[in-house]
Amino acid sequence: MVKSIRPRLHSFIGYQPLAPQEALSQSSGVPVEKIIKLDGNENPYGCSPRVQEALAHYSGYHLYPDPTQYVARQALSDYVGVGTEHLVLGSGSDELIDLICRICVDPGDKVIVCEPTFPMYRFFVDLCGGLTVNVPRNPQYDVDVKAVKAAIDGDTKMIFLASPNNPSGNSIPKEDVLSLLEAGILVVVDEAYYEFSGATVAPLVPSYENLIVLRSFSKWAGLAGLRVGYGIFPQSFAEMLFKIKPPYNVNAAAQLAVVESLADIDYLKATVDAILAERERLSTLLKASKILKPLSSEANFILCPVIKGEAPSILQKLRREGVFVRYYNSPGLENCLRISVGKPEHTDALIEALNRLGEKDG
Ligand SMILES: *Cc1c(COP(=O)(O)O)cnc(C)c1O
Numbered sequence: 259m260v261k262s263i264r265p266r267l268h269s270f271i272g273y274q275p276l277a278p279q280e281a282l283s284q285s286s287g288v289p290v291e292k293i294i295k296l297d298g299n300e301n302p303y304g305c306s307p308r309v310q311e312a313l314a315h316y317s318g319y320h321l322y323p324d325p326t327q328y329v330a331r332q333a334l335s336d337y338v339g340v341g342t343e344h345l346v347l348g349s350g351s352d353e354l355i356d357l358i359c360r361i362c363v364d365p366g367d368k369v370i371v372c373e374p375t376f377p378m379y380r381f382f383v384d385l386c387g388g389l390t391v392n393v394p395r396n397p398q399y400d401v402d403v404k405a406v407k408a409a410i411d412g413d414t415k416m417i418f419l420a421s422p423n424n425p426s427g428n429s430i431p432k433e434d435v436l437s438l439l440e441a442g443i444l445v446v447v448d449e450a451y452y453e454f455s456g457a458t459v460a461p462l463v464p465s466y467e468n469l470i471v472l473r474s475f476s477k478w479a480g481l482a483g484l485r486v487g488y489g490i491f492p493q494s495f496a497e498m499l500f501k502i503k504p505p506y507n508v509n510a511a512a513q514l515a516v517v518e519s520l521a522d523i524d525y526l527k528a529t530v531d532a533i534l535a536e537r538e539r540l541s542t543l544l545k546a547s548k549i550l551k552p553l554s555s556e557a558n559f560i561l562c563p564v565i566k567g568e569a570p571s572i573l574q575k576l577r578r579e580g581v582f583v584r585y586y587n588s589p590g591l592e593n594c595l596r597i598s599v600g601k602p603e604h605t606d607a608l609i610e611a612l613n614r615l616g617e618k619d620g
Pocket residue numbers: 349350351352353376420423424448450473474475476482485486487
């Protein structure tokens with residue numbers, strides 16, 4: 259058995275996933291209902307009530323879901339403003355990253371990423387035996403377009419760009435995307451936080467052979483637990499995806515949730531607006547704490563370099579108070595915390611905990 263495992267996988271590092279609430283509760287000693295979860299960029303207002311209602315009454319759970327995702331793609335076509343022939347859904351946009359890599363990356367092929375960024379690009383490229391070429395972002399976390407272009411060679415298959423970028427929260431300007439598209443390689447723009455930034459290159463997809471845009475329902479639409487995302491692809495790429503994807507990759511509940519979410523867009527936009535307003539309040543309060551230095555963000559989270567103390571120690575102290583934020587011990591993110599924007603009461607609890615910590619250490 260063990261001998262059958264591909265040798266390269268023994269050095270595969272994998273992904274550090276979020277612990278579930280129950281585990282957070284156990285490790286911190288704080289009851290589940292008191293946990294303040296600001297570590298996963300999830301929507302604290304939950305999904306649309308129309309989704310809850312529709313899933314409670316759905317009568318087709320015993321049937322396989324639609325492998326062509328027909329109704330969901332129709333609804334997405336209206337929402338995105340491109341034809342259904344450009345749209346494919348995945349079990350989270352994570353699955354689409356996986357499928358794109360399987361389509362494009364042979365062992366030894368190169369894929370460019372600009373770290374610090376979303377770790378799943380590297381994850382799936384590695385899994386395919388591809389080589390991840392990191393072209394680091396500058397100190398302001400902007401993509402170094404010149405350096406990216408210089409890194410492209412005959413083995414380069416594509417580049418992944420998160421916009422807004424996770425965890426830095428900044429977007430890539432459209433001119434930069436256009437400039438990279440001219441270089442001829444496949445450009446994948448991951449717009450998982452599009453609804454918070456309002457900036458998109460999706461309308462360009464039908465005019466380019468080498469542009470893919472990924473979106474997700476996990477963050478803005480409150481559907482992280484159902485796993486559903488989609489991509490906007492050149493038509494021939496979408497056709498290839500339909501050929502190679504697991505036929506029933508997006509379950510019936512997720513497909514229905516997409517349709518019901520889009521039918522309740524005003525409700526969801528109101529929760530997005532509440533999160534955007536709260537992001538500004540949170541940022542102001544964090545600045546005033548003098549412990550963290552919040553960066554500006556176009557998404558529903560804020561990257562915060564620590565200016566007083568050490569990130570791991572602050573993380574632990576917040577945990578003991580039931581407040582969970584994200585820490586990355588990786589290049590470019592030294593001594594930084596990423597804080598998801600929650601409800602106003604979550605901000606208040608976080609700030610109180612930070613201030614207590616400041617008093618103790620001050
Ligand atoms: C959260 C996130 C995703 C994953 O989205 P799913 O649809 O939940 O798989 C993709 N890209 C980025 C940049 C993210 O932050």
